[in-house]
Amino acid sequence: MSVRAQSTIVGAAETTRIGVVPDVSALEMHAESARLAVEDAGMLMSDVDGVAAAGLSPIAVAHYLGIAPTYVDATTVGGCSFLLHVRHAAAAIAAGLCEVVLITHGESGRSRVGMPPRVADPTSPQGQFEAPYGTLGPPTMFPMGVLRYMKEFGLTHEQLASVPVAQRKWAANVPRAMFREPLTVDDVLASRLIAYPMHLLECCLVTDGGGALVVTSAERARSLPGPKPPVYVLGTGEAAETPLVSQMEDFTTSKAFRLSSASAFAEAGVGPQDVDHLMVYDAFAHLPIYGLEDLGFVGRGEAGAFIAEGHTSPGGSLPMNTNGGGLSYTHTGMYGMFLVQESIRQLRREASAQVPNVEISLAQGVGGMFMAAGTLILGTAAAAGV
Amino acid sequence: MPTDDHQNKPAPKPTPETEHYWEGTKLGELRIQRCRECGQAYFYPRPSCPHCFSTDVSWERSSGRARLHTYLISHRPAPGFADEVPYAIAVVELEEGPRMMTNIVGVEQTPESLVLDMALEVAFEPRGDQSVPVFRPRRDS
Numbered sequence: 001m002s003v004r005a006q007s008t009i010v011g012a013a014e015t016t017r018i019g020v021v022p023d024v025s026a027l028e029m030h031a032e033s034a035r036l037a038v039e040d041a042g043m044l045m046s047d048v049d050g051v052a053a054a055g056l057s058p059i060a061v062a063h064y065l066g067i068a069p070t071y072v073d074a075t076t077v078g079g080c081s082f083l084l085h086v087r088h089a090a091a092a093i094a095a096g097l098c099e100v101v102l103i104t105h106g107e108s109g110r111s112r113v114g115m116p117p118r119v120a121d122p123t124s125p126q127g128q129f130e131a132p133y134g135t136l137g138p139p140t141m142f143p144m145g146v147l148r149y150m151k152e153f154g155l156t157h158e159q160l161a162s163v164p165v166a167q168r169k170w171a172a173n174v175p176r177a178m179f180r181e182p183l184t185v186d187d188v189l190a191s192r193l194i195a196y197p198m199h200l201l202e203c204c205l206v207t208d209g210g211g212a213l214v215v216t217s218a219e220r221a222r223s224l225p226g227p228k229p230p231v232y233v234l235g236t237g238e239a240a241e242t243p244l245v246s247q248m249e250d251f252t253t254s255k256a257f258r259l260s261s262a263s264a265f266a267e268a269g270v271g272p273q274d275v276d277h278l279m280v281y282d283a284f285a286h287l288p289i290y291g292l293e294d295l296g297f298v299g300r301g302e303a304g305a306f307i308a309e310g311h312t313s314p315g316g317s318l319p320m321n322t323n324g325g326g327l328s329y330t331h332t333g334m335y336g337m338f339l340v341q342e343s344i345r346q347l348r349r350e351a352s353a354q355v356p357n358v359e360i361s362l363a364q365g366v367g368g369m370f371m372a373a374g375t376l377i378l379g380t381a382a383a384a385g386v
Numbered sequence: 387m388p389t390d391d392h393q394n395k396p397a398p399k400p401t402p403e404t405e406h407y408w409e410g411t412k413l414g415e416l417r418i419q420r421c422r423e424c425g426q427a428y429f430y431p432r433p434s435c436p437h438c439f440s441t442d443v444s445w446e447r448s449s450g451r452a453r454l455h456t457y458l459i460s461h462r463p464a465p466g467f468a469d470e471v472p473y474a475i476a477v478v479e480l481e482e483g484p485r486m487m488t489n490i491v492g493v494e495q496t497p498e499s500l501v502l503d504m505a506l507e508v509a510f511e512p513r514g515d516q517s518v519p520v521f522r523p524r525r526d527s
């Protein structure tokens with residue numbers, strides 16, 4: 001059974017402030033963006049009967065807002081969790097389990113206000129088989145395959161450095177982006193090494209912020225008073241590969257990206273050639289390279305040159321990460337919410353760096369370090385054929 | 387000036403399913419598992435084969451020979467690694483097939499010295515009251 005275009009995203013909002021926000025807790029960031037998203041939908045908080053959240057419990061978010069939901073989704077698989085929440089909400093709405101699902105994100109990634117403490121578990125697979133070798137957060141694990149990719153496909157350091165350069169060109173036109181000044185490949189390669197071959201400017205920001213979405217049926221969307229066009233959920237996918245980066249089946253490709261995107265394309269009935277706008281989770285500069293190849297936008301080994309030649313930059317054939325991405329816009333920790341927010345802005349024609357004629361936008365999220373993935377293919381009413 | 391910071395390196399804590407593996411490392415043996423049903427070796431330790439789901443599996447001692455599959459060089463010290471920055475965190479591929487995360491010892495921690503697919507052999511280093519497998523350039527290569 002396909003639920004293609006049966007659900008729509010009718011409300012979307014980010015917290016008023018993103019970046020450095022030391023005076024707001026993570027929980028309040030969930031709540032502020034929730035209030036703004038419900039208002040954006042032209043709804044009332046009392047219309048919400050389903051709540052999904054990651055980072056903090058949906059029980060905590062719902063009670064804080066004053067909701068007693070009868071549909072709850074606490075799926076937490078890293079930064080792509082919110083894309084899975086949309087997928088699950090679309091299925092649940094089509095199945096009649098609920099009518100209006102609120103999906104929230106809030107993270108004080110930089111200021112660490114109201115954040116659960118990080119605890120290492122020496123009995124976990126990571127604690128036994130990775131931590132003893134000096135891992136220290138994502139920069140020491142996520143880029144593990146980059147040197148292998150370079151050897152197999154000839155990717156150069158300059159091509160890798162062109163990823164943050166391309167995205168900075170988009171960020172230049174985005175007032176809310178944390179970094180907007182122009183960047184060159186030389187600047188990137190001159191920034192200090194964090195984990196060779198990754199330089200500082202090839203690693204994402206660490207920021208505070210939040211965002212929320214309201215999902216409901218296409219039918220209910222038509223009865224809403226708001227002026228904003230609904231965004232149709234055309235196809236979705238999710239997948240998981242491994243909890244250990246060292247156990248990836250192939251270090252030059254993400255199995256989770258391939259599985260997740262394949263099911264989204266199949267459900268939407270479209271292919272890469274039909275996508276007008278693309279968001280690929282960019283915690284590190286190599287992710288858009290893996291994403292372009294694993295989703296089938298370019299052939300294996302071609303993505304580095306494709307980006308370096310400007311095809312994903314402003315004016316290029318495949319606009320990608322048009323908010324500036326996690327490398328320039330913001331990256332709270334679970335950045336996936338911001339992928340979806342930018343896809344929606346582009347489809348509603350309200351993005352800061354608006355791309356002309358976007359009818360179909362694809363958002364590709366990653367969870368953990370290539371551990372999981374979520375894909376959303378979103379479209380306008382015209383793309384949905386309604 | 388070297389310190390005793392290396393004593394703060396994170397130590398693994400065995401579970402019942404991994405105890406046999408960690409008993410082996412204390413004896414200087416790298417133990418891996420092999421499936422009797424499909425014949426494939428696998429890592430990390432668990433009682434069922436990830437290739438065919440069989441629970442008919444056995445332990446064996448790995449030759450300890452491996453190749454450097456991929457790595458990165460961390461410039462920020464994890465607890466216990468302050469005296470070693472920058473240091474490589476690597477994934478090696480054992481002769482028997484499975485891959486594992488490790489450190490590479492007895493060689494400069496530079497891209498010039500750490501060449502992908504170079505031949506390695508297992509050695510062991512203490513982590514708390516445990517011993518973990520690390521790898522060094524193979525001497526007979």
Ligand SMILES: [Zn+2]
Pocket residue numbers: 421422423424425426435436437438439440
């Ligand atoms: Zn087997």
